[in-house]
Amino acid sequence: MLGYLSHLETGQTNQPLYLFPMCPHFHHPPPGNPLASTSCPSVCLLPPPLSEMKEKNPWHTPVTIILTVIGVIAIVTLVTVAVLQNKPIQQKYKYGIVLDAGSSHTAVYIYEWPAEKDNNTGRVQQKYSCKVKGKGISSYADEPQKAGESLRECMFEAKKQVPKNRHGETPLYLGATAGMRLLNLDDSSASNKVFQAVEEALQRFPFSFQGARILSGQEEGAFGWVTINYLSDRLKQGLETTGALDLGGASTQISFVSDSYNGLESPKNSVNFRLYGNDYHVYTHSFLCYGKDQALGLALAHQTKSGPRTITDPCFHPGYTQTKNYSILYDSPCVSERKPQEAPLSFTLSGSGNFTKCHEVIKSVFDFTSCNYSRCSFNGVFQPTPQGSFGAFSAYYFVMKFLNLTDTSTSIEVVREKLMEYCATPWTKIVKQHPKVDQKYLSEYCFSGTYILTLLIEGYNFTSETYSKIEFIKKIKGSDAGWTLGYMLNLTNMIPAEAPDSPLLPHAGYVSIVTIIAILLFALFILSLRPVWPTCSKQPQIV
């Protein structure tokens, strides 16, 4: 244990010198020079035998032992508290449900956000979505009861998704868009009956039902803009915002912030928000009847003005044929006034798959002649030049994804060439290539792709350069792009007007600083004990 023990005569005392075992090369001092060490650089005071050591080692004094133990406990406690402090023990959530009652279908979205955050300022995200089977609620005008029934399956699922103890406090909203706008224009009593039926159905669920209503086109556009900028964290961080392009079945919306628009010219297109301490003047416009299904109706109406029995439609593939009923086509208020006199019951459509001619037909449904403002998109509607990046969602995404055209770095010319080739492909070949795709959707992608390109380039005035700044998106960070999230955030006041005070340090920074300070304190404590450190000198010392 003690390595080596020798006795030295020092002249003053006659004490044994203990050599530490750390001096492994120590040998006996040369005869005649008892003080010289042979290989160990210093001669250390050897510890006393074990029994003596307990009394003599300065580290073993009761005071240092107690102080060390207290110091270590204090530091461990400090660091543990720092780590545990702020750490969410078990995340609890609050919920909100929004039903998007669109023209083509209804979807149920459940959102969740951390319950412990003050004023519900925690990040809201989509927890679940459910597509209601069947068509949109506006299609139940003749049997409104069925509109309510259609929602039941998804609502039962929503009941399972939201914890039972949160049911009563979970707000439930239904917002109807262009399908119900059109029904309301056409037959307001039928529209009221549909609302009554869906309200009754929704009130049977244990959520806090906040009502069903038709959103204005302006709201639909503006809340879509809020959603995509909220999800991409641009609002919170005060970054430059992204414009929103929404293409539905019956209407389409464009919303963006432009340096050249302050709301003075055409104030009806202006929506102002103050979010997280920043003011936003958003330009927005919704074109009723320019969603992709109604636009197809406009294009067909253009081709059936004279009430023919057959038409050759360039927007459908060669070899595609379909019989269409005149009264169904002209049922929509978008075209009802144009119904040809003395038209037969139906007409047969046969596709010719010609992109250039299809483009001409589609252009004819836009009015580019009248504009009473400094600049217009179409139909005499004021619109500043598109500025910045854009997120294009809903049918923009479905169609461009199917056509493999979501990469906007591809030039517009190449997009045109691809569409030309796609439209000219025989229908039988298209069906063989996509056996699993619903044939109703499949037959319309040539029209839809051509319509999207025409709407963006000729309609909204996107150029080759600005087209490349469009991103076709479905979801952002797991939540669907669309108006529903923005609508709920607005109704629940979940986006504060002013930027909330943020903690001085993030949790990780706080823990790091406490840990560093604890280590420094410990080092300081060790240094403060220096006077009682065991000494180790080149000179032999006599104890």
Ligand SMILES: Nc1ccn([C@@H]2O[C@H](COP(=O)(O)OP(=O)(O)OP(=O)(O)O)[C@@H](O)[C@H]2O)c(=O)n1
């Ligand atoms: N895989 C899919 C799914 C949908 N669609 C089309 O996309 C449009 C639906 O877009 P959506 O945003 O769901 O429209 P709605 O909300 O129903 O319409 P609106 O907002 O105009 O009321 C419809 O034309 C539908 O035919 C499509 O082409 N491919």
